[in-house]
Amino acid sequence: MGEQEQTYKIRKFLEMEKLGLENDEDMMVPFIFYCTTCYRCQDNCPQDVEIVDAVLQIREDAVHKGKMLESHKRVAQMLIEHGHAVPNNSAGKEKRKKLGLNEMPPTVQGSDKGLKEVRTLLELTGFNKLVAGEQCKDTVNEAGVSVKNADYDNSIAEEST
Amino acid sequence: MSELSLFLGCVAPNRYPGIEAATKKAFSKLDIELDELDGASCCPAPGVFKSFDKVTWLTLASRNLALSEELNDDILTICNGCYSTLKDANDELKSNSNLKETVNKNLTETGHNFKGCHDVRHIIEYLSQEVGAEKIREQVSDPLDIKVAVHYGCHLIQPLKESGSELVKDSVTFFDELVEATGASSVDYKDKMLCCGAGGGARTAILDATLKMTDKKLQNMKDADVDCIVNACPFCHLQFDSGQKDVNSKYHKQYEIPVLHYTQLLGLAMGFSPEELGVDMNVTGTDSLIEKIK
Ligand code: SF4
Numbered sequence: 325m326g327e328q329e330q331t332y333k334i335r336k337f338l339e340m341e342k343l344g345l346e347n348d349e350d351m352m353v354p355f356i357f358y359c360t361t362c363y364r365c366q367d368n369c370p371q372d373v374e375i376v377d378a379v380l381q382i383r384e385d386a387v388h389k390g391k392m393l394e395s396h397k398r399v400a401q402m403l404i405e406h407g408h409a410v411p412n413n414s415a416g417k418e419k420r421k422k423l424g425l426n427e428m429p430p431t432v433q434g435s436d437k438g439l440k441e442v443r444t445l446l447e448l449t450g451f452n453k454l455v456a457g458e459q460c461k462d463t464v465n466e467a468g469v470s471v472k473n474a475d476y477d478n479s480i481a482e483e484s485t
Numbered sequence: 486m487s488e489l490s491l492f493l494g495c496v497a498p499n500r501y502p503g504i505e506a507a508t509k510k511a512f513s514k515l516d517i518e519l520d521e522l523d524g525a526s527c528c529p530a531p532g533v534f535k536s537f538d539k540v541t542w543l544t545l546a547s548r549n550l551a552l553s554e555e556l557n558d559d560i561l562t563i564c565n566g567c568y569s570t571l572k573d574a575n576d577e578l579k580s581n582s583n584l585k586e587t588v589n590k591n592l593t594e595t596g597h598n599f600k601g602c603h604d605v606r607h608i609i610e611y612l613s614q615e616v617g618a619e620k621i622r623e624q625v626s627d628p629l630d631i632k633v634a635v636h637y638g639c640h641l642i643q644p645l646k647e648s649g650s651e652l653v654k655d656s657v658t659f660f661d662e663l664v665e666a667t668g669a670s671s672v673d674y675k676d677k678m679l680c681c682g683a684g685g686g687a688r689t690a691i692l693d694a695t696l697k698m699t700d701k702k703l704q705n706m707k708d709a710d711v712d713c714i715v716n717a718c719p720f721c722h723l724q725f726d727s728g729q730k731d732v733n734s735k736y737h738k739q740y741e742i743p744v745l746h747y748t749q750l751l752g753l754a755m756g757f758s759p760e761e762l763g764v765d766m767n768v769t770g771t772d773s774l775i776e777k778i779k
Binding site: 357358359360361362363364367379380383384387388392393396399400403407408409410411412413416419420422423424425429430431432435437438442444445446448449450451452454455482 | 493495496498499500502503506521522523524525526527529532533534536537538539540541544545548564591592594595596597633639640642643646671678679680682683684685686687689690691694695698728753760761766
């Protein structure tokens with residue numbers, strides 16, 4: 325998404341990572357999530373550099389160091405609570421009924437056994453602990469791009485992937 | 486006997502259930518049986534969970550894959566994100582026995598076991614390869630005389646490229662061909678392969694920045710004077726449909742482009758009503774399209 329945001333600094337972070345330099349992660353965390361993983365860069369790279377994989381690795385490292393966006397932490401909680409990143413809601417149920425579908429889809433949301441299994445797995449892999457820690461604040465970054473605002477707060481409860 | 490189980494994911498059943506209804510209706514018309522995948526969870530979404538913890542991502546994915554294996558089915562996704570997760574996880578676990586062992590150690594605690602004996606299919610890729618545009622054309626009772634902006638979405642192409650599929654060699658047209666089988670014409674537009682903007686966890690993290698990308702794409706589609714957008718992914722669908730309203734209010738635009746998942750387009754061409762397919766349940770109005778195909 326480099327074209328869209330002047331403030332996009334993926335290349336810089338990749339360079340710092342490559343050189344083994346410590347990043348200022350509080351500053352970096354919002355930026356590494358500008359990547360939509362569209363693979364356009366990777367597809368066009370004449371040297372077959374696996375850029376998206378590098379971005380994902382940097383993100384994982386940041387999360388494992390306790391640097392995680394509040395919004396992403398909330399998505400993680402949705403997964404633990406419902407087994408879905410985007411769980412059903414009253415509007416969804418209403419639509420399903422109108423379409424002649426069961427109010428609840430035949431997924432883990434309607435299955436106590438299934439939800440228990442998902443939670444067991446999240447416990448066993450340490451995911452619960454990982455996403456429960458002190459989190460990196462979503463703040464206005466140095467370029468003045470607000471990564472936390474009312475709209476996004478509203479949207480996150482509704483939809484996220 | 487069914488050989489496919491339908492993987493619903495999150496956004497389709499919980500936000501755009503018309504896509505679920507349309508999938509079931511279209512497949513029954515094509516005489517392809519689909520098993521329900523009882524107890525399936527989030528795939529889990531590649532942009533967020535894969536980059537939080539890869540082993541967790543693989544483990545939950547392997548549970549979904551195992552549920553389908555237990556039915557002796559290949560797994561059919563209607564979403565590019567689910568396709569990316571399930572196909573990548575399936576391929577990775579099949580080829581890396583250490584990872585498979587790690588994942589199965591936890592999975593057996595829940596009574597499941599990932600074997601790696603089945604494939605992951607995306608509905609567009611499946612229809613193109615296993616059914617074919619010609620056979621779909623035969624099932625069309627109400628050809629649609631409309632102009633369509635086809636949106637492939639990143640993760641439909643990407644797993645296919647990685648797997649060396651013939652579908653993405655040279656020019657990529659397999660989705661356009663399926664759209665044209667409904668009678669519609671797929672109109673070329675600027676930067677057609679651009680991302681919708683939502684993926685990779687970006688919509689969650691930085692909604693405003695993702696909308697700029699969506700705006701650009703919507704403008705290119707509008708310039709091509711299309712009657713609707715047709716996508717292959719409920720998350721792209723959400724970004725174009727719900728995101729369109731956001732773009733209009735944030736950037737003072739007046740887009741009114743109806744958004745359909747391919748299964749809904751196919752359903753319309755098969756003679757199902759817009760209401761049966763949930764085409765009237767979008768955030769952005771679809772009346773202009775419904776009027777046009779009457
Ligand atoms: S995949 Fe590459 S081109 Fe696409 S948003 Fe991420 S960094 Fe940019």
